[in-house]
Amino acid sequence: MVNFITRDDFQGVETRMQLNVDYPTGTPVYNVDLTAGTNFADGRGNIVVSGNYLMRNSITRGERGDFAYESLSDGCTVPGSGGRDTSGAPFAVPGGQTCTSAGGELGFLAGGSGDIPNGRFSGIPAAGGANAALNAAYAAAGLSGLGSRGFTFNNLGSAARPAITPQDDFNLGPDNYLIQPQERWMVNSFGHYDLSDNITAYMELHYSRNKVAARLAPTNVGSPTLFNVNNPYLTPQLREVFRQLDLAETGTITVTSGTATRTTVAGDGLALVTAGRRYVEVGPRKATETRNVYRGAWGIRGDIGSVSDSMLSNLKFDLYYTHSRSENTLQLQNALSRSRLQASLLSAGGAAPVCNIFGQNISQACISAIAIGATNRTVATQQVAQGSLTGDLIALPAGPLGFSVGGEWRKTSATFSPDAYLSSGDVAGFNPGLSTKGSVTVKEVFGEVRVPLIHDTPLIDSLVANGAFRYSDYNLDGIGGVWTYLGGVDWKVSPDIAFRGQYQRAIRAPNVGELFGGTTRVVSVATDPCSSRAPAAQQTAAVRAVCIATGVPAVQVFGAGVQPNTIFPADFGGNANLGAEKSDTYTVGVVFTPRFAPRLSISVDYFNITLKGAIAALGGGLQNTLNLCYNVLQDAGSEFCQAINRSPTTGEINDPYVAQIRNANTGALRTSGIDFAARYHFDVGFNPFGGTSSFDMSTNVTYLHDFTSTPVEAFPNIKNYCAGSFGPTCGQPLPNWRGISRVTWNMNDLSLSLRHRYIGKVTTDRYIVPTRQGSASAPALSSIAYPTLAAQNYFDVSFDLDVNDKVEVFGGVNNVTGNMPPVTTQGPNANTWSATYDVLGSEFFLGATFKF
Secondary structure: OOOOOOOOOOOEEEEEEEEEEEOOOOOEEEEEEEEEEEEEOOOOEEEEEEEEEEEEOOEEHHHHOHHHOOOEEEEEEOOOOOEOOEOEOEOOOOOOOOOOOOOOEEEEEEOOEOOEOOOEEEOOOOOOOOOHHHHHHHHHOOOOOOOOOOEEEOOOOOOEEEOOOOOOOEOOOOOOEEEOOEEEEEEEEEEEEEOOOOEEEEEEEEEEEEEEEEEEOOOEEEEEEEEEOOOOOOOHHHHHHHHHHHHOOOOOEEEEEOOEEEEEOOOOOEEEEEEEEEOHHHOOEEEEEEEEEEEEEEEEEEEEEOOOOOEEEEEEEEEEEEEEEEEEEEEEEEEEEHHHHHHHOOOOOOOOOOOOOOOOOOOHHHHHHHEEEEEEEEEEEEEEEEEEEEEEEEEEOOEEEEEEEEEEEEEEEEEEEEOHHHHHOOEEOOOOOOOEEEEEEEEEEEEEEEEEEEEEEOOEEEEEEEEEEEEEEEOOOOOOEEEEEEEEEEEEEEOOEEEEEEEEEEEEOOOHHHHHOOOEEEEEEOOOOOEOOOOHHHOOHHHHHHHHHOOOOHHHOOEHHHOOOOEEEEEEOOOOOOOOEEEEEEEEEEEEOOOOOOOEEEEEEEEEEEEEEEEEEHHHOHHHHHHHHHHHHOOOOOHHHHOOOOOOOOOOOEOOEOEEOOEEEEEEEEEEEEEEEEEEEEEEOOOOOOOOEEEEEEEEEEEEEEEEEEOOOOOOOOOEEOOOEEEOOOEOOOOOEEEEEEEEEEEOOEEEEEEEEEEOOEEEHHHHHHHHOOOOOOOOHHHOOOOEEOOEEEEEEEEEEEOOOOEEEEEEEEOOOOOOOOOOOOOOEOOEOOOOOOOOOOEEEEEEEEEO
């Protein structure tokens, strides 16, 4: 927590220290605040300086253990071998049967990446085809059962066998950070000086240095690769396999490896094989991000007075200018060079290749030849100048008509500068990108009024209308000039009850990152409709045709080789032609403050929000783009199908063949629901320390009635009804009910608090979305492993003790019962939705505040 001191007369020194420690790993988080302030010039001026230091240590998924350790995937398990949060033993399903009909049990399998430390070599014909010489070579090398997943090696690289899933898959979990380490220094300064009794000059200064590190599993490369058919690291039998693969090539084949391009033809001594390997010898990928932020604000405000008592009275003005700059440097370690890797796998001048990637035979010479680092830098600046005038326009019978008018100018710019490795696309393991830059300038005028209409009449204690407008002129062709506005009414019937309602039209212009941001590669959970992971009901002839038309070899469609992993990559990036998002919000509410319970307050508010032209990735995201291409439009020429790139040999969406999901004003969103809030304070005669005590009780509950996204507004009939669901289409869990309640017992200088956090049950969108759309191919709920995430109840306890006027001690435990999050293969991190559910178990905190 950071203390921002807003009092304009703070004097003295105050420090606050806090330590957090989680129970499962004992990892500490340190947080220290120090604030000092003083008045000067006989109280006409004041300056406050506040500093913060935060040190958060890392926790890997391996260190957390439990639900986070494995890379889980859905599958068929031996009955009774697994559970709701653990993997089971794989159950082989005979052809033509389903898991349950064959006697298996739907559950989780310990999976991961098909690019493995011993190497997986695929993209070649399966055994049993028409090529008799190749089949004979397979048999001699022990590969008679070779399928679409290819083959792998023993540790020594002396024997090969067909690869199997999930037993051979690499567990991505243990190396990845669950909690990223962070070190932050921050200084804020606030000052003002009264130039006169009515005019004040003020200033705010800010500096922060934030260092955060990310850690991922070691780099993998799984791309078409050339090998010498006489590679000395292969057995004679496998050399014959490679020779037959070389002879079977047709035409001239171009192979691109980062910045290098080679060609191969039949009989040239080069065999083309997709080499998928996890280079654990290089070490986990590390990305250290250092961000420096500077901000200054300077202004003058004051009272002008009144033109008269009945017109333009109580006038105040405020003029200010701000300038901010952020410098972000990202240093990447333990990446690989694609071009160097390919070169190291081929003989040079008759010498043995530098790298032996068959089995676990990577040498230090190989590591030195292929490992690289990279750096990118982003600099962003923003300037704001604003002036406003507030006061009372005229006197009305029910009270003065308040107003505010003003103008603002803003300019935001950003520059993204990757180094040569990143911009060339030669880096494997981190996002590629090209240098980009751009700026946005906007000029605005705004105004607001508050109009008292009626007061002190039967059934109307007061009736007040309010309204506001803002006109913004952007220097972007996609936006230009736009209006935003609002209007509302507050009706206080009596001291016991009041009603309120408001309508608001708002916009959100794209930021410089959305407009001019470089390409970002994201690896996420998704289901390829062309793979065996697609629901059986959706593996139709129509889908097959689109799969073939978009690059999946016919023999691979609906096969395991099309998507060997639960995750695959997509490139996301900016679009300079974006327009603004537009939203309409309606709210209606009632507030009860009954006189018979003077410390009770209850409010109920209904909200209804629609958003059009939502700025999002094409199609609303990777999974939506896949669904639109293959299950909805089924048009290989559509922009959604054109965004999908596939390996020509396996049909995989995998590096370097990745989906291109760029920003667009693509969709619409509608949501509605009801917010409930209640507060109550009451005194009791009992106090274990003597005297009386009191209780404060509060609750805030939200009922989500509707959350509907339209991935593409051009197809308004295609809607995803997401309330009560979760998954790659709908995103984070969207329970129908969620809330927070707190009870605090105040006893003299001691307060004890109990907080309850509730997150309702949700169901996978793999079932919810197609079912609510009325799709004939919607999967049955019983055909999905663990399709629901149960409601979660978290209890937190805390205390606050004022030792004396100078010392305060506080502490507590979050998630007292140590609830683990619900486990799902559809979450973006650690087999769950870590932004929604607690992943640390019980967390203890203790701190103190000292005043001098």
